Amino acid sequence: MDSALVVGGTRFIGRHLVSELLDHDYRVTTFNRGNHDDPFADDDRVDRVEGDRTDQKALLTAKREVEPDVVFDNVAYKPREVESATEIFADVDAYVYISSGAAYAGDDVPKREGETELESCSAEEATDDSMETYGARKAAGDRVVFEAADRGVNAMSVRPPIVYGPHDYTERLAYWVDRVAEYDDVVVPGDGTNLWQRVYVEDVARGMRLVAENGTPGEAYNVGDQNAVTLDRMVDLIADAVGRDPERSYTSPRELSIVDLDPSDFPLYRGYPHLLDTSKIADLGYESTPLDEAMQRTVDSHLENGLTGEDEGPSREDEERLLDVLGTI
Structure with a gap:
């Protein structure tokens, strides 16, 4: 060809x-x-x-x-x-x-x-x-x-x-990059173990x-990452790429409802695991990029282009209201 x-x-x-x-x-x-x-x-x-x-x-x-x-x-x-x-x-x-x-x-x-x-x-x-x-x-x-x-x-x-990856106009991942890069406390829906392969x-x-x-x-x-990671592990990878390690506040649906939020309001959250078997394409010679390399390139691109994903998830004001409430419980 x-x-x-x-x-x-x-x-x-x-x-x-x-x-x-x-x-x-x-x-x-x-x-x-x-x-x-x-x-x-x-x-x-x-x-x-x-x-x-x-x-x-x-x-x-x-x-x-x-x-x-x-x-x-x-x-x-x-x-x-x-x-x-x-x-x-x-x-x-x-x-x-x-x-x-x-x-x-x-x-x-x-x-x-x-x-x-x-x-x-x-x-x-x-x-x-x-x-x-x-x-x-x-x-x-x-x-x-x-x-x-x-x-x-x-x-x-x-x-x-x-x-x-770089040039992702959906900005779903950019939301998490912005939270990790800019704030000292990141709100994570659930316990962070939900799995949605990327x-x-x-x-x-x-x-x-x-x-x-x-x-x-x-x-x-x-075709997918051959090492699928949870939402929590994804935040780890972003934190390593950014060079920061903010606190994480894991939140239940009941706690999120206090400020009229739901776990599904957060980008890349999925309640039930979504995982694709990639063995068939691997037989054609496919190997996925190591996760740390893929995330570093993605984070660098998002930060360079000023992507924040601000329209893809809860506002920071709502998150801070939730953090204030949780701090009093």
Whole structure:
């Protein structure tokens, strides 16, 4: 494989994917609407085709102009978009759809490809835009990939859990970086042992490339940190990266309710464990970045860019009101 078309390619996962492909000597073209700054605008190794991925004619034009060996579909959020792409790119060497760990419906720990049940998706959900149907829509996209493979399309999917790293515009992790870096007491929902697996963004990009090069059509591959950590351990890693060790106030749902908060108000909190088995992609040569390295790069980037995640969790004023109350109990 020599030529890659990256649908997306400017913001987060796609941005790191482009870098990964360049590091492995691919000729790369991005396909996007141009609504965001292009980090590769001055890089003569990266071409760009402008267009809306929901427009079939624009996708077909991109295919004809680029004639890619492999297509990475980063921004397909509805099953009909995956249907169009697998039809248009039916003859490429590999079509890789980025799905999500949210596609899983069951409570298995860990969740395994081909074993754990996927979310169902109604016709109404398939055209929805809300986060409530995100997992269902991603699961429906997976099923489209499997059906396309049955028709002979070299289509595969990659399922990451929560993704973190430099250029993460969601700022979910940035909330915790800000709390550890700026305050002497960090409010932690529950006892800190809740487990919601995450994955470093550069590892997602590596996993996507490995699936394109070595994956089996019609298969899905989980990609995640191979050493999943609790929320408390994540705060440890941030503290090590920042060089601070603030106090932690572990809080029960009852205590949080005093100031009208709930554990789910905190980013990266999940009541029931969410863990993906990564042994299948490991068979393709995948290894995740050591956690201390991944977190150091992430923290440095968030601090350099002034990200605070202030809109992703409780306000500091509410947290301080809670700390004042707890201090009197």
